[in-house]
Amino acid sequence: MTSEITTNGLTRTQGTYAHTAGTDNWTVSKTFTATGSFTGVQKAGLFTLAAVGTMMAENTFASVNLANGDQLTITWTIDLGLS
Numbered sequence: 001m002t003s004e005i006t007t008n009g010l011t012r013t014q015g016t017y018a019h020t021a022g023t024d025n026w027t028v029s030k031t032f033t034a035t036g037s038f039t040g041v042q043k044a045g046l047f048t049l050a051a052v053g054t055m056m057a058e059n060t061f062a063s064v065n066l067a068n069g070d071q072l073t074i075t076w077t078i079d080l081g082l083s
Contacts, residue, residue: 005041015028043060
């Protein structure tokens with residue numbers, strides 16, 4: 001992923017997985033806490049592994065600035081479209 005942030009609390013890490021039985025969708029969610037200042041944060045990626053995994057999805061969102069202690073929650077909802 002281009003321009004990936006790899007410092008100050010915004011590094012790749014494992015999110016929380018959830019799935020409801022009988023549905024064909026699942027979610028992965030993670031709240032990041034900035035330990036430094038960032039300007040123009042506007043992209044998230046979903047990877048198969050935290051460290052060196054393959055990127056499954058990438059999305060952009062409205063640019064935000066983060067100060068030390070600010071939190072950013074990213075939630076991915078994946079619908080397999082099987083039903």
